Amino acid sequence: MHHFQYKRNSLYAEAVSIQEITHQMGTPCYIYSQATLERHFKTFDQAFSKLPHLICYSQKANSNLALLRLFGRMGGGTDIVSGGELYRALKAGIPPERIVYSGVGKTEEEIRYALKEKILLLNIESPEELKLVNEIAGRMKKKAPISIRVNPDIDPKTHPYISTGLKKNKFGINIHQALEEYRLAKNLPHIHIAGVDFHIGSQLLATQPFLAAIQKLKKLISQLIKMEIEIQYVDLGGGLGITYDQEEPPHPKEYAKAIIQELGEIPYTLILEPGRVIVGNAGILVTKVLYVKKGEKKNFIIVDAGMNDLLRPALYGSYHHIQPVIRKNRTKIQADVVGPICESSDFLARDRMLSLPKSGEHLAVMSAGAYSFSMASNYNSRPRPAEVMVEGREFHVIRKRETYAQMTALERMPEF
Ligand code: LLP
Numbered sequence: 233m234h235h236f237q238y239k240r241n242s243l244y245a246e247a248v249s250i251q252e253i254t255h256q257m258g259t260p261c262y263i264y265s266q267a268t269l270e271r272h273f274k275t276f277d278q279a280f281s282k283l284p285h286l287i288c289y290s291q292k293a294n295s296n297l298a299l300l301r302l303f304g305r306m307g308g309g310t311d312i313v314s315g316g317e318l319y320r321a322l323k324a325g326i327p328p329e330r331i332v333y334s335g336v337g338k339t340e341e342e343i344r345y346a347l348k349e350k351i352l353l354l355n356i357e358s359p360e361e362l363k364l365v366n367e368i369a370g371r372m373k374k375k376a377p378i379s380i381r382v383n384p385d386i387d388p389k390t391h392p393y394i395s396t397g398l399k400k401n402k403f404g405i406n407i408h409q410a411l412e413e414y415r416l417a418k419n420l421p422h423i424h425i426a427g428v429d430f431h432i433g434s435q436l437l438a439t440q441p442f443l444a445a446i447q448k449l450k451k452l453i454s455q456l457i458k459m460e461i462e463i464q465y466v467d468l469g470g471g472l473g474i475t476y477d478q479e480e481p482p483h484p485k486e487y488a489k490a491i492i493q494e495l496g497e498i499p500y501t502l503i504l505e506p507g508r509v510i511v512g513n514a515g516i517l518v519t520k521v522l523y524v525k526k527g528e529k530k531n532f533i534i535v536d537a538g539m540n541d542l543l544r545p546a547l548y549g550s551y552h553h554i555q556p557v558i559r560k561n562r563t564k565i566q567a568d569v570v571g572p573i574c575e576s577s578d579f580l581a582r583d584r585m586l587s588l589p590k591s592g593e594h595l596a597v598m599s600a601g602a603y604s605f606s607m608a609s610n611y612n613s614r615p616r617p618a619e620v621m622v623e624g625r626e627f628h629v630i631r632k633r634e635t636y637a638q639m640t641a642l643e644r645m646p647e648f
Contacts, residue, residue, distance in 0.1 A: 234513045235265040235622075236598070241559035243596055245622040250518055250557045253620055253627055254594055259520040260537035260617040261633075262605050267624070268514035269299065269601075273306050276506055279488030283495075285502040286352075288332050290470045291317050293507030293602040294515070298621055298630035300324035303510075309352070311470070311505035315342040322349060332467060332503060334381060334431065336361075336402055343368050347376055353465060353503075355381040355429045357404055359413055362423070369422035378417065379427030379467060382410045382452065384445040388433030388471065391548050397432030397445060404430065407448055411455055418461055425461055427503070428453060431469025434508060437481045439490040442468070446494045466495075467503035474512040476599045477551045484509060508602040515601025517542055517617070518557065519580075521589045522572070531567035533589060538571025539578040540611040542597060542604050546577040554581050557594035562587040569595070573612050605631075615639050 235246045243250045288309040301324040309330025331351040369376035383404030396403040473481040519537035544550040569581040615634035
């Protein structure tokens with residue numbers, strides 16, 4: 233469910249017409265619906281209301297400060313993977329005791345920053361990292377609150393680039409080795425064992441892999457109890473998928489119900505790290521048609537948004553629905569929707585049936601709230617797009633369009 237609907241053949245975000253936004257903001261432009269964001273967050277949060285829990289929104293999906301502040305105000309925390317994301321979280325006013333930090337490559341500076349700010353949990357992903365965290369915490373005369381991210385070796389049946397809980401993936405510590413690490417952690421003077429954690433992948437379309445991972449986790453927890461290791465938190469990561477095209481992922485309520493049932497009565501606080509399911513369908517990318525080029529083999533609709541603005545189709549071959557901002561009665565053509573970047577992988581859609589647009593008209597690329605702006609780059613020296621948040625009848629610019637000057641501001645030319 234989202235708030236991007238046609239009214240008299242004109243696409244709206246809540247009560248604001250997309251055309252009005254593009255008129256003021258230009259294109260390409262990301263547009264988010266606040267009501268959709270709130271609704272998704274609330275639905276997810278309420279689905280777990282039976283248990284003590286914390287929703288740590290995974291900000292890698294979309295780390296704009298306005299979104300972080302919104303979720304923070306709703307009682308949410310955030311899952312981070314870098315010092316930069318920690319900085320954003322704090323800047324947006326998310327309390328440190330609602331921040332969890334995963335990632336296989338945390339640097340010494342990042343670990344120090346996290347300990348200094350007193351975040352809730354560091355999810356440890358390797359034996360070497362555990363030792364380093366202990367050392368740094370010792371130097372800072374602190375105890376580092378940690379959980380070990382276990383790799384449960386479960387196939388999440390999703391795109392190979394976004395599977396993370398398989399033996400062959402770089403993430404987490406093999407669940408069999410994890411016990412050994414917990415034993416080690418117990419004896420480290422500057423480590424406080426606070427929880428267990430996994431994250432098995434993204435865009436999962438069934439509950440079964442989550443349940444299989446939980447079963448393995450439960451075994452581990454019972455072994456920890458035998459070792460007299462007390463934990464307070466169980467972090468189940470993120471990963472619930474959304475509908476881009478025809479997919480039918482479980483509803484968050486269904487997902488939560490299955491998880492709660494599988495976990496049974498537990499005396500721990502549950503942590504969840506949803507990203508895509510909260511923001512994915514709450515955002516669109518609006519782009520302008522520059523040219524329509526009809527070819528012998530293929531037709532191309534050339535638009536002003538490229539793979540630097542929305543990388544997912546180029547990187548994963550992902551599907552994003554594309555629809556006109558103003559619906560007109562036109563003939564349909566089969567075409568590739570492509571950007572201005574000098575690469576053949578620069579496409580937003582391939583062999584798509586679309587109503588034939590004219591140059592200057594606008595298209596909406598749907599489901600572009602997650603892993604869209606956050607993966608944007610300056611490739612081909614293209615300034616990153618503006619971002620707008622619609623709230624009822626109003627809209628707020630939550631990120632200005634980058635300028636050429638900002639794009640080159642950090643570069644220096646030596647006196648040759
Ligand atoms: N927690 C951890 C430790 C993660 O690594 C991720 C995502 C999440 C939570 C959130 O997962 P979600 O609920 O959004 O599925 N760029 C890719 C997705 C990469 C996901 C990386 N990790 C894409 O565009 O599909």
